[in-house]
Amino acid sequence: MNIRALFFDIDGTLVGRDHKLSASTLRALQLAREKGILLFVATGRTKEMALPLRDLFDFDGILCMTGQYAFDRNGKLLHEKPLHKDDIRLMMEIQKTDPFPCLIVEAERCFTSMHFPEMQAHFAAHGLSAPELYDIARIEKHDVYQLITYLPETSNPKLAPLKHVRITNAATFCHDVIPIDGGKHVGIRAVAACYGISHDEIMVFGDGKNDVDMLTHAGFGVAMGNACAEAKAAADHVTDDVDCDGIFNALRHFNVI
Numbered sequence: 162m163n164i165r166a167l168f169f170d171i172d173g174t175l176v177g178r179d180h181k182l183s184a185s186t187l188r189a190l191q192l193a194r195e196k197g198i199l200l201f202v203a204t205g206r207t208k209e210m211a212l213p214l215r216d217l218f219d220f221d222g223i224l225c226m227t228g229q230y231a232f233d234r235n236g237k238l239l240h241e242k243p244l245h246k247d248d249i250r251l252m253m254e255i256q257k258t259d260p261f262p263c264l265i266v267e268a269e270r271c272f273t274s275m276h277f278p279e280m281q282a283h284f285a286a287h288g289l290s291a292p293e294l295y296d297i298a299r300i301e302k303h304d305v306y307q308l309i310t311y312l313p314e315t316s317n318p319k320l321a322p323l324k325h326v327r328i329t330n331a332a333t334f335c336h337d338v339i340p341i342d343g344g345k346h347v348g349i350r351a352v353a354a355c356y357g358i359s360h361d362e363i364m365v366f367g368d369g370k371n372d373v374d375m376l377t378h379a380g381f382g383v384a385m386g387n388a389c390a391e392a393k394a395a396a397d398h399v400t401d402d403v404d405c406d407g408i409f410n411a412l413r414h415f416n417v418i
Contacts, residue, residue, distance in 0.1 A: 164417045165362040167193060168203040168224065168349050168375065169408070171214060172331065173368035174385055175202070177404040182217045185409040190218050192418035199356060203228065203345045205331050205371050207266050207307070210287045226266055227329065227337045227371055228348030229306040240351035241268075242343045243304035245325040252308065252323060253297045261316040264309035264335075265295045272299075279311050279334060308338035331369035345375040364417065366400075366408060368392055383411045 169175045176182060182190075190200055203224040204211050211225045215234075222239060224231040231240040252263065253274070262277035272295035273280055281291040308326075310316040313336040317328055320338060329344070330336040345367075353363055363380025365372075368388035376382030376395040384396035385407045393399050400411035412418045 162364075162381070162415050162417065163362055164198060164364045164381075164415075165358045166199040166201065166353055166356065166364075166380075167412075167417075168201045168345075168363065168365040168379065170331075170367040170369065170372050171202060171204045171206060171211070173387055173403055174366050174372075175214070175403075175408070176217075177402075183404065183406070185406040186403075187218065189409040189412050189418055193412065196418065198417070199358070201231075201349075201352060203349060203365065203367075203372075203375060205307075205329075205337050205369075207264075207271055207309075208268065209271065209289060213287070222352060224345065224348045224352060226307040227339050227343070228345035228375075229339055229343050230268055231348050231352050239355050240348050241304070241306070242340055242347065243306050244308070244338075244340055246300050246305075248323040248325050249300050249305050249308075250297060252320065253295070255319055255322070259319055261319050262311040263316065264292065264311075265305055266307040266309065267299070267303045267305055270303075272296075277311055283311075283335065306339075309335050310338060311335050329371040329374075331371045337371060345372065346378040349375055349379040364412075364415075366411070367396075368403070381415075 199221045201222045205227040208225050211223050222233040229242045256274045263274040265272045271292045273292040326338050327341045365375045365379045366383045368385040373395045382396040384392045384399045386402035401407040
């Protein structure tokens with residue numbers, strides 16, 4: 162197995178219950194880098210929520226917003242796939258008569274459709290200030306890459322009129338709304354192409370429902386032992402729990418390190 166690039170989900174994959182890289186995961190990343198393998202993050206997090214991971218390890222790049230926006234360690238844009246502007250306009254029209262909590266995610270900033278305590282708590286958990294209210298006039302100059310719905314059981318049905326989106330999730334309290342033809346696997350292929358890396362030279366690691374596409378379609382897929390049933394079923398291999406050396410053991414098992 163000739164692996165030239167590794168892509169990792171964050172929560173439940175790279176970091177476990179303590180929200181830190183374990184010693185074995187850090188060692189695995191270091192050994193992979195010594196072999197010249199490129200190391201990327203592939204997460205549903207917004208850019209500002211993903212950036213602090215660079216304090217834990219100097220990744221070669223980050224693919225965030227469930228695959229819709231990617232950049233290298235120097236900030237160079239590698240891939241972008243925004244939502245259709247008509248869908249954003251329609252979503253904001255729905256808010257006028259049937260409001261629901263929704264995060265609107267641009268490349269550099271996040272906004273909210275309405276103030277909502279669970280959303281504020283979500284941002285506070287990442288050390289970030291609560292987002293400001295969104296002004297639809299921004300859509301003329303700023304693309305939106307992802308919507309995040311809170312109270313998804315009641316919020317998601319209200320998105321039915323949107324024609325160019327699909328919904329996925331890693332967490333239960335909020336769901337990701339992305340382009341119908343987007344996803345982590347699409348972003349991974351685009352990023353790999355920037356480096357001349359082929360499909361069979363990619364290995365991906367994930368644990369959530371929003372990792373199913375990449376585990377199925379992006380090179381060789383490894384699900385964590387703590388992964389959801391859907392992720393395990395989609396993967397080529399199931400390794401150990403994130404807190405039980407799962408990444409290290411898989412990379413050693415396949416002689417990647």
